Amino acid sequence: MKKHIIFTTALFMGLSSFCQKTEIPSSVKNIETKVDSVLNLMTLEEKVGQMVQYNGSWDLTGPASEKGSKEKEERLKKGLVGSMLNVLSVEATEQAQRLNMENSRIKIPLLFGYDVIHGYKTIFPVPLGETASWDLEAMEESARIAALESAANGINWTFSPMIDISRDARWGRIMEGSGEDTYLTSKVAVAKVKGYQGDDLSDPKTIAATAKHFAGYGLAEGGKDYNAVNIGKNELHNVVLPPFQAAADAGVATFMNAFNTIDGIPATGSESLQREILKGAWDWNGLVVSDWGSITEMIPHGFAKDKMHASEIAVKAGSDIDMEGGAYEAGLQQLVNEGKVDEKLIDDAVRRILRVKFKMGLFEDPYRYSNPELLKSISFEEHSKTARDIARKSIVLLKNQNGLLPIKSSVKSIAVIGPLADDKDTPIGNWRAQGEKNSAVSVVEGLKAAVKDASKITYSKGVSLGEGERSFLMPLKINETDRSGIPDAVANAKNAELVVMVLGEDAFQSGEGRSQANIGLAGLQKELLEKVYAVNKNIVLVLINGRPMEINWSANNIPAIVEAWQLGSESGNAIADVLLGKYNPSGKLPVSFPRAVGQEPLYYNHKNTGRPSNPTHVTYSHYTDIENGALFPFGHGLSYTSFAYAEPQLSSNEMKSGENVTLSLELTNSGKVAGKEVVQLYLRDLVASSSRPVKELKGFEMVQLEPGETKTVQFVIDEKMLSFYTAAGKWEAEEGEFELMVGGNSQDVKSVKLDYKK
Numbered sequence: 001m002k003k004h005i006i007f008t009t010a011l012f013m014g015l016s017s018f019c020q021k022t023e024i025p026s027s028v029k030n031i032e033t034k035v036d037s038v039l040n041l042m043t044l045e046e047k048v049g050q051m052v053q054y055n056g057s058w059d060l061t062g063p064a065s066e067k068g069s070k071e072k073e074e075r076l077k078k079g080l081v082g083s084m085l086n087v088l089s090v091e092a093t094e095q096a097q098r099l100n101m102e103n104s105r106i107k108i109p110l111l112f113g114y115d116v117i118h119g120y121k122t123i124f125p126v127p128l129g130e131t132a133s134w135d136l137e138a139m140e141e142s143a144r145i146a147a148l149e150s151a152a153n154g155i156n157w158t159f160s161p162m163i164d165i166s167r168d169a170r171w172g173r174i175m176e177g178s179g180e181d182t183y184l185t186s187k188v189a190v191a192k193v194k195g196y197q198g199d200d201l202s203d204p205k206t207i208a209a210t211a212k213h214f215a216g217y218g219l220a221e222g223g224k225d226y227n228a229v230n231i232g233k234n235e236l237h238n239v240v241l242p243p244f245q246a247a248a249d250a251g252v253a254t255f256m257n258a259f260n261t262i263d264g265i266p267a268t269g270s271e272s273l274q275r276e277i278l279k280g281a282w283d284w285n286g287l288v289v290s291d292w293g294s295i296t297e298m299i300p301h302g303f304a305k306d307k308m309h310a311s312e313i314a315v316k317a318g319s320d321i322d323m324e325g326g327a328y329e330a331g332l333q334q335l336v337n338e339g340k341v342d343e344k345l346i347d348d349a350v351r352r353i354l355r356v357k358f359k360m361g362l363f364e365d366p367y368r369y370s371n372p373e374l375l376k377s378i379s380f381e382e383h384s385k386t387a388r389d390i391a392r393k394s395i396v397l398l399k400n401q402n403g404l405l406p407i408k409s410s411v412k413s414i415a416v417i418g419p420l421a422d423d424k425d426t427p428i429g430n431w432r433a434q435g436e437k438n439s440a441v442s443v444v445e446g447l448k449a450a451v452k453d454a455s456k457i458t459y460s461k462g463v464s465l466g467e468g469e470r471s472f473l474m475p476l477k478i479n480e481t482d483r484s485g486i487p488d489a490v491a492n493a494k495n496a497e498l499v500v501m502v503l504g505e506d507a508f509q510s511g512e513g514r515s516q517a518n519i520g521l522a523g524l525q526k527e528l529l530e531k532v533y534a535v536n537k538n539i540v541l542v543l544i545n546g547r548p549m550e551i552n553w554s555a556n557n558i559p560a561i562v563e564a565w566q567l568g569s570e571s572g573n574a575i576a577d578v579l580l581g582k583y584n585p586s587g588k589l590p591v592s593f594p595r596a597v598g599q600e601p602l603y604y605n606h607k608n609t610g611r612p613s614n615p616t617h618v619t620y621s622h623y624t625d626i627e628n629g630a631l632f633p634f635g636h637g638l639s640y641t642s643f644a645y646a647e648p649q650l651s652s653n654e655m656k657s658g659e660n661v662t663l664s665l666e667l668t669n670s671g672k673v674a675g676k677e678v679v680q681l682y683l684r685d686l687v688a689s690s691s692r693p694v695k696e697l698k699g700f701e702m703v704q705l706e707p708g709e710t711k712t713v714q715f716v717i718d719e720k721m722l723s724f725y726t727a728a729g730k731w732e733a734e735e736g737e738f739e740l741m742v743g744g745n746s747q748d749v750k751s752v753k754l755d756y757k758k
């Protein structure tokens with residue numbers, strides 16, 4: 001590994017000692033001492049520089065093209081930039097690091113961040129899809145692989161996991177998180193942090209993770225991106241914060257704050273969230289990066305007059321780094337000089353930044369992520385195998401009438417129809433990092449490779465979906481007019497024994513800025529489906545999408561429906577594995593599927609209301625034109641076998657403070673093939689100091705069973721499980737009766753009562 005750290009004056013000799021492990025003075029015993037020693041050497045300007053993050057889309061290897069990039073480069077050389085994002089490749093990151101290390105007075109290594117959301121090069125299912133696997137080990141493993149591929153390309157910091165609870169399918173970024181449940185999201189948060197960061201951040205195969213967006217971003221009003229969030233303390237503490245606390249407890253190195261206001265205060269300017277809760281009550285000592293420009297966005301929010309004012313608010317609130325907002329570099333120094341901001345706040349931010357850099361071992365070797373050998377050692381083939389396995393675990397079998405699936409080998413002809421059937425790009429999804437365009441295995445390819453006689457598969461597109469050039473920033477154009485392919489698709493369906501229709505959403509229908517007021521099959525897809533249905537009802541509908549969709553008509557008419565999300569690089573192979581029965585589906589929905597978009601936000605863990613039902617009058621909480629509840633509820637997912645749940649038993653129906661009880665139930669595979677079931681435990685606190693949800697997930701177990709086999713599944717019920725953020729503003733379990741429920745989804749459950757006494 002190359003090391004060309006040039007130290008020009010004696011002043012830097014103290015600092016240079018941090019750059020060579022062997023030279024660390026014996027007095028420098030721990031990271032805190034090292035951090036302070038560096039901080040003591042810094043000027044105010046250099047400290048503020050650490051709090052500045054630049055986007056690196058300008059070409060470091062060629063002439064500066066981006067507006068203002070020459071100035072940026074100059075500031076980098078002066079050591080007035082602490083981190084960069086979107087600088088890609090070993091060469092580019094090394095070059096940027098070199099500009100900083102070889103020219104700056106202070107020589108503090110840069111961090112290189114990037115949105116590695118569901119894989120770097122090898123693309124895994126979008127997070128919502130992957131969460132449907134409920135397989136925490138698998139989710140940790142995909143993060144580990146993403147970290148390795150990123151680290152081998154110069155990246156040492158991912159802006160992931162996104163652990164915003166999202167209950168609204170209209171929100172485009174619902175694909176980026178783990179859905180509507182706080183407990184499940186908390187578990188995923190920990191798995192992801194472990195996967196990215198490993199046990200030791202200084203291992204150059206790991207990268208720093210980011211818990212984002214702190215906080216409430218997923219509860220944007222009306223599901224419209226960047227919109228206001230209007231929740232009170234009860235929802236904030238019981239629903240939104242627990243995944244973040246879990247990530248903080250798991251040692252996540254960084255947090256990102258959020259674009260939204262929450263109860264009127266921009267999250268980026270929220271002292272209560274960042275200083276009081278995160279850095280205060282939780283005693284977390286990592287760094288907080290703003291979201292892109294979210295400091296200056298406090299101006300249009302009507303919370304700050306100008307950049308200067310925005311900087312003052314943000315730094316006081318605890319935002320340590322300004323991501324490409326230009327606010328800190330424009331104003332912080334002056335604010336300190338004018339006495340408006342205490343330099344102690346700047347010191348606190350810089351300490352947090354330096355701490356992360358020390359933990360990552362960057363002071364020992366700023367070029368540790370510029371190691372081309374690491375890239376050479378990676379087996380992308382192995383990563384693809386893992387991606388296929390995780391992809392098939394993420395598939396959810398929504399409906400399977402008369403055992404239409406798995407497709408029998410005796411089926412002689414299969415018409416594969418739909419715009420997404422041969423689409424090699426959409427399964428890569430949005431937030432695709434370095435996942436190549438058109439690099440996924442398509443459904444047609446996957447099926448042809450898996451069947452003995454590929455000629456029995458005939459493909460017709462029918463209609464197209466997303467048209468023209470598609471990209472992260474540009475609006476997507478949907479085909480609403482071109483029906484020319486429909487007759488061919490209908491003829492193909494007519495002649496086939498079975499139809500596999502592959503419909504859903506384009507990769508760029510979900511993601512940032514992709515909220516939709518309609519969540520049905522876009523464009524001409526529904527028309528195509530109905531026309532095919534008119535000639536052949538033997539249809540398996542495969543959905544490829546990033547959000548829950550409105551598929552009421554399909555659910556009522558199509559015999560088999562498979563939710564295949566955007567599954568990443570190995571999508572088509574994974575789908576073929578499930579359709580052909582090589583893998584028995586085991587995924588469960590992490591989010592409710594609505595009967596109509598008007599039900600959104602829709603989530604299983606809602607409050608009961610004072611009028612949950614009324615058999616004779618209309619005056620209860622419902623819509624008059626649609627049944628209450630989800631079309632497919634949270635936790636739902638079928639298998640090619642069936643599972644029988646016995647009544648749950650409690651070791652005691654009473655539990656006193658400090659005690660535990662055990663809930664046991666027998667689960668039997670009552671079908672004909674081996675299968676895996678996710679047994680879910682829910683709880684309801686029947687009377688409490690604030691109204692509690694009708695049900696909340698509190699545990700789950702994955703159970704593999706051979707046909708006819710029975711296993712006993714146990715859950716230990718403890719006080720922590722019964723606790724919530726009470727009306728008195730404390731996390732505690734309150735005395736009284738609890739209903740404990742178990743089942744294979746959030747709707748079909750068997751229950752027992754537990755009396756809890758202090």
Ligand code: NOJ
Pocket residue numbers: 085115159212291292512
């Ligand atoms: C804005 C997004 O909200 C955030 O999640 C992302 O990490 C940054 N842009 C950087 O790309």
